Amino acid sequence: MAKKQFKSESKRLLDLMINSIYTHKEIFLRELISNASDAIDKLCFISLTDSNVGLSREDFKINLTLDKENRKIIIEDNGIGMDKEDLDKNLGTIASSGSYRFKQEMEKTDDVDIIGQFGVGFYSAFMVAEKVEVYTKKYGADTGYIWSSSGADGYTIKEAEKENAGSVVTLYIKADTENENYSEFLEQYRISELVKKYSDYIRYPVIMDMTQTKVKEGTEDSENPEYESVTEPQTLNSMIPIWQRPKKEVTEEEYEKFYHDKFMSFDKPAKIITTSVEGVVTYKALLYIPSKTPYDYYTKEYKKGLQLYSSGVLIMENCEELLPEHFRFVKGVVDSQDFSLNISREVLQHDHQLKTVAQTLEKKIKNELASMLKKDRETYESFFKEFGRQIKYGIVSDYGMHKDTLKDLLMFYSSNSEKMTTLAEYVDRMPEEQKYIYFATGENVTAISKLPQAEKVLSKGYELLYCTQDVDEFTIQSLMQYNEKQFKSVDSDDLGIEDENDSENTDTYDNVTKFVKDALGDKVSEVVASKKLISHPVCMTAKGGISFEMEKYFAAVQPEAGMKAQRCLELNMNHKAVEAMIKAIDTDEEKAKKYAQILYNQSLLIAGLPIDDPSEYADLVCSIME
Ligand code: ADP
16 A cells, blocks of 8 residues: 655654654653543533534543553544544644644754643654554444555555544653653553543543452452452543633742643743632633743634633633733633533624623733732733733723723833833822823833933923834724823923923014025925924924824834825024024025035934934035035
8 A cells, every 4th residue: 555655844843753853752651641532522522512423422432442462552433533534634644733833843952852832733643652553433424444654754644444533642661761651651550640640630531441459259258368360440530621710729930830831831820810609600711821922822723711611611712702902812711501502603602692701801800910919020020021012902902992901901011111111100200399290102121211202201300101113003092091191192282391492482483484484395384493402403303193103103114105204394593503503694605505404304213213314314414614
């Protein structure tokens, strides 16, 4: 029979597995049992509505058989099984994102210990087996198949009669070598220990024949009781899913292991949330807030949602309705016996019980984040660096509907310190006479702190929020105010700061501003005598509700709309450079025009905006120096 080749990616992973020097080879069993359990989940779900399956919840199980003599481990399930296509697709390529991600990580590092952090899947069998056979029949199919492979040189598939749906995976265990002992995996005690260690929460019985020495019946009371060796099937796992166990009894390690196995995440969760609710809908939930943004988080591949169980049956792998968009980074499971089992997935989506659960979960997640912010600031800050953008999107989306839920979770950099601040803390620090919450936008913190138009606010000792993300300004616009304090951009005409200079009549400079506007033409929409500059000669501010940062944002996402900020050039009439230009207006008009051009270009540079013609600007400066 012709051998088929593994897809090249898979071959590489397979090589890694076969030649693995990894010490925790034992995880192969966890992976195969977890595959068996997933396959049973699928058929169990079908059996809820399809009586042809002929099995009920209690009939599903995973059988382990050890054949010491022939060095075989057999893992059998009565789950959904696979047909020929499935075998090609699932076992011939790296099907799961977990394995794929693993392969990518492996290529970056030599640290073999990372294997344990991944759901590396089916191929891990090759860490202990020289040959693997999968004898399987898909539910509803006419015939079964045997897939067989001795590793990297490929695999074969042949037809084979099989009575019932399900899979039988046979591992032909490698011979021991000088450095490696594989025979341990053929020992009952070792296998039962591994099931307890890694697969205890699997919700179907994992059954194996266990041999035990027992007192012979009838001899219990005699003085010399006789012993005999008895072999009988035993269930090795407790079958209690981790979320059903009392929190006190579960170690953090166990919770983390579950997170890694179940959600293919390998970060240490920032927060583990357990909740048990009794009420209109009774449910238990186990939720995880990741500490790292998943690599595919901002792609279409990422699926928002929680796993939904009903009385131990997996109803939905990714129930989107359970999570609001702004908490889409949360992972976890919800288990409720109140969802009727016969419900179809479509009906479930409109189920109002589901909405009730979603609402209480949203509140719970919000409160947990708020308490993390209060009690574990450092963790919260690193969480916010990862997912703050998502929270901000949440405020902007749905016409600001969620802003009250989310506003206290926001953090911004500010002039107060190097650390981020919340809005509540900002408002707390406001001196009594300060009317507004001030903010400025720019490329980064340093650039913003040096903006000329920020000078006035800062010189007053008022705090300034630094908006460095494109979504920041939209967030502030959606909020409009916080605790009755309105937000104010440093670009605004009226900063609400009383000042001696304000009494100065700026009208006297009408001729100057008109001159500069004429000299610059359409490059600016307005030229004004500034009320907010102190040491700088000029600044460029944005008028008309669109800031320069927004302009950049729109240019990137909607270039065709041509959204532009209105450029307003502000002149500091008390600055020596501006005074020099004013003088030149009367004495040497050509020179005055050059000065105007230079000041204009300077304002662009300071604002971090591209100047129209750099070489022209350079020539201009040189001509003045000559
Ligand atoms: P993962 O389980 O992470 O998707 P695996 O490499 O472990 O990756 O398995 C690949 C695929 O092979 C599974 O997604 C599943 O579709 C299929 N599979 C593996 N084992 C079984 C089994 N015992 N019964 C049915 N399908 C299986």
